[in-house]
Amino acid sequence: MQSAFVEAKQQFVQYLQTEKNFSSLTIEHYIHDLDYFFTFLNKEGVRDLKDADEIHAKLYLVQLHQEKYSRASVSRKISSLRSFFSYLQREEAVSSNPLAYILHPKKEGRLPHFFYENEMEQLFLVCNGTKPLDLRNKAILELLYATGIRVSECTSIQLKDIDLVMSTLLVKGKGKKERYVPFGDFAGEAIRVYLEKGRLQLLKNGQSQALFINNRGEAITPRGIRHMLTSLVKKTSMTSSIHPHMLRHTFATHLLNNGADLRTVQELLGHAHLSSTQLYTHVTKEHLKKTYNSFHPRA
The missing domain is CATH 1.10.150.130 (Tyrosine recombinase, N-terminal domain)
Structure with missing residues (x-):
């Protein structure tokens, strides 16, 4: 080059x-x-x-x-x-932009994939082990579903970022923007158990301040989380594949399905623009349509 x-x-x-x-x-x-x-x-x-x-x-x-x-x-x-x-x-290194008048191709109108509530229950059931990695995996799964944070945000969480008393998490998002996200009792309990019975064993003699660490005592990577989630899905009866963003999609979809307003979901997801969050309203409408067609006698 x-x-x-x-x-x-x-x-x-x-x-x-x-x-x-x-x-x-x-x-x-x-x-x-x-x-x-x-x-x-x-x-x-x-x-x-x-x-x-x-x-x-x-x-x-x-x-x-x-x-x-x-x-x-x-x-x-x-x-x-x-x-x-x-x-x-x-910077006056070139006089013109050759891409200035090149149009973006219209994106496919694909809706984000998400898990149904019974599928999430399957995932939680298969990570109920007692080994340090099992405890860590359950804590990660619970937190991703409870907060809708990105996997990259999850791997960057430090011990000082999480408040188990107030059940809140300081998230460092895109563009180094910070936001506080609440989490529920299930995630809080899973993290407590992991910290008490799993993290120290994984840490060994390391000094990492990352909340989630791998079996070498180092901060877990996004690739490590992807591998972990794929392994969990293989243990269930589900035939669908998983990518980490599906838990973020699931978080948003389940909130909207249960009556949360769009602005709240936008803030929780850390979306800069409401249009990014509005995509999930199409998912919920599609879900309602399928439910109607499946169960209404005159659908």
Whole structure:
């Protein structure tokens, strides 16, 4: 890759870290999108970012479609590159943004997947063991379902962030925004048991201040939580697969199904815009429609 590309990318990443306060995971996505585009430009013989124009952007879009990227992925890549070139314009490194007039493809109208209440009960039943990892897994599952926090937020929880007396959790969300989230008795009890009977055994002689740790005494990673949740699902009779965000979707859907208002759910989820939360109203409407069609005699 051209050194000029690498230097521009490094400066942009620093901008995302210091000015935008983006999470490390979000920045990883930006880096991947930039590297992929730089590879494309090299193949096209473009050696200077100043020479990249709208024709190259359109050709790149064609390549993404030929490679069968989903609309959501294409939209994200366009957004990443548009932000990158906007930054370069601001720094007067380029005179124009080749992505300025490239339209985002309309995303598929897929509704988020969630677990029904009886499926959640199955998950809780299979993590009722007494070993340290079992206690940790139950505490994680209870907390994810009780709060709707993101997995990345869960892995960053420190011991000082949780208040078991007030049943509240300080969550550090996207863009380093902080919010307090309440949790219920089930999650509180699971965490207490884990702290008393599981965490010390896992910690061994380590000094980690993370709430949830792995069997090496280090803070658990998002990948570790994904692996744990997949293992739990395999122990149940469910045939569906799981991804960690499903528990966040489940949290929001169950709240709305049981009468919570949209603004409260927005605040609990840490959504900056109400439109992000409104997606779950479509889920609940779909759920009501299926229930009606299944049980009403004249449906």
